[in-house]
Amino acid sequence: MPELLAAERRDLILEALRRERKLQAATLATRFGCSQDTIRRDLDQLAAEGLVKRVHGGALPLGGGDAPFAERRARQSPAKDAVARAAAALIPDDAVVLLDGGTTCLNVTRHLPAALRTTIFTTSPPVAEALASHPGVRVEMLGGQLNPRTLTTVGATTVAALGALRPDLCLLGPCGLHPEAGVTVGDPDERAVKAAMIAAAAETVALATSDKLGIVLPYVVAELTQLGRLVVELDAADPALGPYTDHGVVVVAA
Missing domain, CATH: 3.40.50.1360 (Rossmann fold)
Incomplete structure (x- = not known):
């Protein structure tokens, strides 16, 4: 896989999370051909933006079930x-x-x-x-x-x-x-x-x-x-x- 920009990689992570409902940092590192530290930084950034829930070793999806x-x-x-x-x-x-x-x-x-x-x-x-x-x-x-x-x-x-x-x-x-x-x-x-x-x-x-x-x-x-x-x-x-x-x-x- 060609080297991805960080923003592109994070978009692909979100797309995968919508499909798979749970992602492990180790699996993502293998999938994208990068280090686990890089993936952890991606997940931390996505969590800071309110797009995922960070858990030990990976991430879970956030939902919108608390609408008025x-x-x-x-x-x-x-x-x-x-x-x-x-x-x-x-x-x-x-x-x-x-x-x-x-x-x-x-x-x-x-x-x-x-x-x-x-x-x-x-x-x-x-x-x-x-x-x-x-x-x-x-x-x-x-x-x-x-x-x-x-x-x-x-x-x-x-x-x-x-x-x-x-x-x-x-x-x-x-x-x-x-x-x-x-x-x-x-x-x-x-x-x-x-x-x-x-x-x-x-x-x-x-x-x-x-x-x-x-x-x-x-x-x-x-x-x-x-x-x-x-x-x-x-x-x-x-x-x-x-x-x-x-x-x-x-x-x-x-």
Whole structure:
């Protein structure tokens, strides 16, 4: 391969990262015919520009899953609706359920069976409002400071309220899921609340469209081993899901 300019090499690194979802410095050095120190400097530069997440020995992709709620709500998709429909079917009667914020969790409310009788706690005013018209759902709104980007409650009040609960099920809306980085989000206050949700619940089910897989955001919520199931629109045999099932996560194909 002809010698590349540094900018050209970094562009090729980003392209490879989009395809492969994980890159090792040693592998890149061999691929580009340069030293590992050169590749490390490239990765450090890309991380400084906010384009990759630097990890020991290489890099992982960053994601954009923490866009404002209104923007995400406008980007509805058949995949998101399929995930929401499958997740709604997992909510049992006579249970205590945590339903996270986010647009996929909001879509869950539209698919709840009319005969369902259960209690749902949520940090999301839009979710609570949507649930209010369901005749068999008792809605409990968790208080705290409203995050204007996510339209969910955050802060010490919210975390303390979650610590007093022992729900049967948590339906979690992760912003990023990665086999090594686990569940990640882009906001530290959201991280604390989602971590408290997982810690409180007997089982946590992640609701994620396939564009969330392989994505890493700055704040780590939990390891994959803390999830029980993953609802995703891919077929359960899809090779992209192998790294998740290897961590013991049961895939529910939407």
